Amino acid sequence: MLNQNVEKAINNQINAELYSEYLYLSMSAYLKSINMNGCAAWMNIQAQEERAHAMGMFDYIIRRGGKVVLEAIEKPQTEWKDVVDVFSSALKHEELVTSKINALANVAQENSDRATSLFLNWYITEQVEEEENFNDLVSQLNMLKNDSSALYALDKELGARQFVAPIIK
Ligand code: OFO
Numbered sequence: 316m317l318n319q320n321v322e323k324a325i326n327n328q329i330n331a332e333l334y335s336e337y338l339y340l341s342m343s344a345y346l347k348s349i350n351m352n353g354c355a356a357w358m359n360i361q362a363q364e365e366r367a368h369a370m371g372m373f374d375y376i377i378r379r380g381g382k383v384v385l386e387a388i389e390k391p392q393t394e395w396k397d398v399v400d401v402f403s404s405a406l407k408h409e410e411l412v413t414s415k416i417n418a419l420a421n422v423a424q425e426n427s428d429r430a431t432s433l434f435l436n437w438y439i440t441e442q443v444e445e446e447e448n449f450n451d452l453v454s455q456l457n458m459l460k461n462d463s464s465a466l467y468a469l470d471k472e473l474g475a476r477q478f479v480a481p482i483i484k
Contacts, residue, residue, distance in 0.1 A: 317381035321431050324422040325372050326384045331415050332369035333388050336362045338408060341391040342401050351398050353474025358401075360478045368438070371483030375434055398466075399456045406449035413442040437483055 317325075339362035346355035376383050395401045416438045423431035452473075459465040 317376065317379040317431075318426045318428055321423055321426050321428050322376060322379075322381040324419050325376055325381075325431070326386070328415060328419050329369045329372045329376075329383070330386050330388065331412060332365050332372065333385075334391070335408065335412060336365035336369065337388050338391040339365060339405070341393055342395070342405060345393065345395055346398065346401060349398065351470050353470035353472065354398055354401070357473040357476045358405075360476050361405075363478045364481065367481050367483070368441070371437075371481070375431075375483075379430070397460075399453070399460055402449060402453050402456055406446065406453050409442065409445045409449050413446060416442055434484075441481070 339358050343355045343358040343362060346352075346358055373383050392404070395404060416435065420432060420435045420439060423435060455469060456466075459469055
């Protein structure tokens with residue numbers, strides 16, 4: 316049986332992951348509006364990943380005999396300055412998510428919930444990758460932002476990203 320404090324903390328994180336999905340969809344719509352179609356497609360896949368992260372926790376609560384409680388999802392930002400601003404904001408958002416995952420892992424530890432601690436290891440590792448990806452993209456975009464043909468090539472490259480459903484156990 317899942318400890319109530321742990322259950323509540325995981326439910327909060329489901330909301331944060333669904334908000335991430337919503338935020339990245341909003342970024343994808345903005346990127347489309349400025350004709351960065353490859354970046355928009357890339358961000359759409361990022362949104363799908365966030366949905367998968369939420370569902371991993373959703374399924375975990377149920378497997379542990381807990382109750383999933385879905386709360387309202389906050390309205391995301393809809394406008395940015397440019398493509399660099401979008402990816403910089405996404406990096407900042409991932410850093411915030413990392414701190415939320417760490418706080419959640421602390422709740423599991425404080426409640427001696429070893430199973431949840433083990434389960435959360437996947438998310439802790441995932442956050443390292445997410446921050447690294449966004450960091451790389453922000454650096455690349457900052458280097459290329461004034462070179463339209465290089466920016467076009469990067470946009471095309473990012474547009475080739477495919478969604479691969481993560482296996483979260
Ligand atoms: Fe769910 O990893 Fe990004 O936010």
